[in-house]
Amino acid sequence: MAMTYVQKVIAKACGKPSVAVGDVVEPEVHLAMSHENAALVINQFNEIYKETGLDAKVWNPERIAIIFDHRVPAESSKTATNQKKVREFVAKQGISKFHDIRGDEGGICHQILPEYGYVRPGKVVVGTDSHTTSHGALGAFAFGIGATEMASVWTLGNILNVEVPATIKVNVTGKFLQHVGPKDLILHLIGKLTAEGANYKVLEFHGEAIKNMKTSGRLVICNMSVEAGATSGIVPPDEETLDYLKNVAGVSDTIEIFGPDSDAQYVQTINIDVSSLSPQIACPHTVDNIKPINEVSGKKINQIVIGSCTNGRLDDLEAAARILKGKKVARGTRMLIFPASWRIYREAMHKGYLADLADAGAIICNPGCGPCLGVHQGALGDQEVALATTNRNFKGRMGNPNSEVYLCSPDVAAASAITGVISDPRVGG
Amino acid sequence: MGKVVFKTGDDISTDIIYPGRFMATVLPTETPQYAFADDADFNKKLKSGEFTPNSIIVAGQNFGCGSSREQAASCLKGYGLVIVAKHFSRIFMQNSINLGLQTVICPDIEANEGDELEIGDNFVLNKTTGKKFNSEPLPKARQAIIDAGGLIPYTKALLMKRAGK
Ligand code: SF4
Numbered sequence: 001m002a003m004t005y006v007q008k009v010i011a012k013a014c015g016k017p018s019v020a021v022g023d024v025v026e027p028e029v030h031l032a033m034s035h036e037n038a039a040l041v042i043n044q045f046n047e048i049y050k051e052t053g054l055d056a057k058v059w060n061p062e063r064i065a066i067i068f069d070h071r072v073p074a075e076s077s078k079t080a081t082n083q084k085k086v087r088e089f090v091a092k093q094g095i096s097k098f099h100d101i102r103g104d105e106g107g108i109c110h111q112i113l114p115e116y117g118y119v120r121p122g123k124v125v126v127g128t129d130s131h132t133t134s135h136g137a138l139g140a141f142a143f144g145i146g147a148t149e150m151a152s153v154w155t156l157g158n159i160l161n162v163e164v165p166a167t168i169k170v171n172v173t174g175k176f177l178q179h180v181g182p183k184d185l186i187l188h189l190i191g192k193l194t195a196e197g198a199n200y201k202v203l204e205f206h207g208e209a210i211k212n213m214k215t216s217g218r219l220v221i222c223n224m225s226v227e228a229g230a231t232s233g234i235v236p237p238d239e240e241t242l243d244y245l246k247n248v249a250g251v252s253d254t255i256e257i258f259g260p261d262s263d264a265q266y267v268q269t270i271n272i273d274v275s276s277l278s279p280q281i282a283c284p285h286t287v288d289n290i291k292p293i294n295e296v297s298g299k300k301i302n303q304i305v306i307g308s309c310t311n312g313r314l315d316d317l318e319a320a321a322r323i324l325k326g327k328k329v330a331r332g333t334r335m336l337i338f339p340a341s342w343r344i345y346r347e348a349m350h351k352g353y354l355a356d357l358a359d360a361g362a363i364i365c366n367p368g369c370g371p372c373l374g375v376h377q378g379a380l381g382d383q384e385v386a387l388a389t390t391n392r393n394f395k396g397r398m399g400n401p402n403s404e405v406y407l408c409s410p411d412v413a414a415a416s417a418i419t420g421v422i423s424d425p426r427v428g429g
Numbered sequence: 430m431g432k433v434v435f436k437t438g439d440d441i442s443t444d445i446i447y448p449g450r451f452m453a454t455v456l457p458t459e460t461p462q463y464a465f466a467d468d469a470d471f472n473k474k475l476k477s478g479e480f481t482p483n484s485i486i487v488a489g490q491n492f493g494c495g496s497s498r499e500q501a502a503s504c505l506k507g508y509g510l511v512i513v514a515k516h517f518s519r520i521f522m523q524n525s526i527n528l529g530l531q532t533v534i535c536p537d538i539e540a541n542e543g544d545e546l547e548i549g550d551n552f553v554l555n556k557t558t559g560k561k562f563n564s565e566p567l568p569k570a571r572q573a574i575i576d577a578g579g580l581i582p583y584t585k586a587l588l589m590k591r592a593g594k
Contacts, residue, residue, distance in 0.1 A: 024570040040455035047581050078453040130497040146499040146524035152584040161570040195440055196491040200519055286440050373449040394442040401467040
């Protein structure tokens with residue numbers, strides 16, 4: 001039977017020759033990721049073992065990753081106590097892929113996993129975070145689950161009751177114009193599909209523009225696939241994937257890659273030519289409320305945020321630094337930068353990007369989720385407006401239901417920082 | 430049988446159901462106090478205990494979109510609420526099943542606050558208006574988790590079986 005990429009991954013993880021869309025299966029999990037919410041997972045894990053008379057041991061401590069990122073360093077005693085509880089569990093269970101609050105190896109989970117080579121093509125990855133879809137950038141079938149489901153994975157090593165999803169093929173052709181890139185592509189696609197258009201489905205990315213895209217860009221489009229409701233967004237692995245794993249993530253073992261069958265069945269095919277794509281903006285309060293930049297330019301912005309698991313990578317900081325070097329952040333606008341990991345922070349520091357940004361008046365925050373989910377830093381005041389390279393603009397997302405969040409690329413964010421209003425980086429700059 | 434106590438539109442995100450700033454609170458016994466925390470009026474009504482268990486929230490498309498935070502399901506479960514929506518976002522739906530929060534997929538539902546609904550196996554009857562709507566049954570595999578009383582007892586049974594107990 002001809003299979004899509006995700007069907008092949010699931011079949012392998014189930015030890016079956018093939019699986020059909022709609023089959024209910026229990027694939028083996030290659031990597032199970034959590035962040036601070038591991039505190040709840042531990043609670044549910046202990047509930048599972050309660051009164052069984054069995055020793056509560058995770059199925060495989062090598063296959064579990066825990067990364068502190070959502071509120072680092074802890075913003076409250078409650079968080080600090082949760083983090084302490086997780087540390088104790090990690091030590092007791094011998095979990096090796098643990099990234100504590102440290103300047104040498106910390107960062108946002110969706111950056112740490114690829115950076116450390118924890119994600120492998122062709123494998124099943126689950127995470128207690130909806131943006132676990134990011135890891136489809138390396139050819140994994142990666143998706144978000146809840147804490148109780150994770151406790152079940154920690155116990156059994158399989159994910160129960162997975163329904164093999166149908167796949168939408170997304171063919172991306174053409175070459176991006178200057179200052180237009182992966183973020184604009186995915187915002188455009190979400191606008192086309194709507195917030196629920198890919199619910200229960202997988203987006204499989206193909207085409208010349210994907211082939212030429214670096215892993216950092218692929219992480220952006222897979223990260224935000226969930227904003228169209230997709231279970232996962234996947235780029236079938238290729239030379240770039242192998243190159244990233246070897247040269248960036250330092251993986252030395254041999255990696256086998258495969259693609260979908262050429263006659264695989266897709267529920268839908270979407271063709272996008274990026275050659276004429278302009279910068280795209282997601283307007284409040286839904287991610288699918290997409291407008292081309294000319295329809296919103298001039299909008300006054302109080303806070304600009306560059307960072308997150310979507311656009312806090314080295315090339316994002318480089319793009320922003322190039323635009324802001326020698327310029328100033330407009331008075332009346334504040335700018336926050338939070339790199340996706342400490343490795344990126346250090347690289348951006350050595351290359352001088354952080355100095356350029358700070359000289360322009362930006363605040364360089366520590367790597368982590370920061371203002372993205374509105375609990376740690378950079379909350380908005382009533383009626384304030386933010387422009388951010390993050391991935392969600394839901395009401396209240398940046399800590400205040402009486403504020404607005406617009407989403408954009410790093411280029412747009414940087415150009416707008418100079419003017420204090422939403423500005424097209426292709427003009428002036 | 431239950432009364433509709435709250436009606437919402439499409440794309441109600443987990444940031445609305447359970448705002449991110451309360452995410453350090455994780456235990457299902459403690460999360461209900463923050464359900465719909467940014468809607469001061471509804472949050473107060475929930476906390477006042479004026480709604481009986483099986484009271485109903487009626488919602489539009491894509492209820493529970495956004496984050497995987499399980500608190501969004503556990504905070505509603507704490508009040509014994511039933512959610513009838515046109516459809517649900519995937520992770521929220523799975524979390525609800527795992528925790529035993531009752532969700533009903535009813536694509537054409539029409540109901541207003543105050544209406545009495547009867548929830549059958551494959552229908553929702555609005556007793557106030559007399560209109561009946563088809564609901565979508567859950568896939569068998571998910572029903573099995575509900576029948577076991579949630580994912581914790583379901584996993585526990587599998588664990589015991591593997592351990593030969
Ligand atoms: S940066 Fe934002 S979207 Fe990404 S993992 Fe952190 S909170 Fe979630």
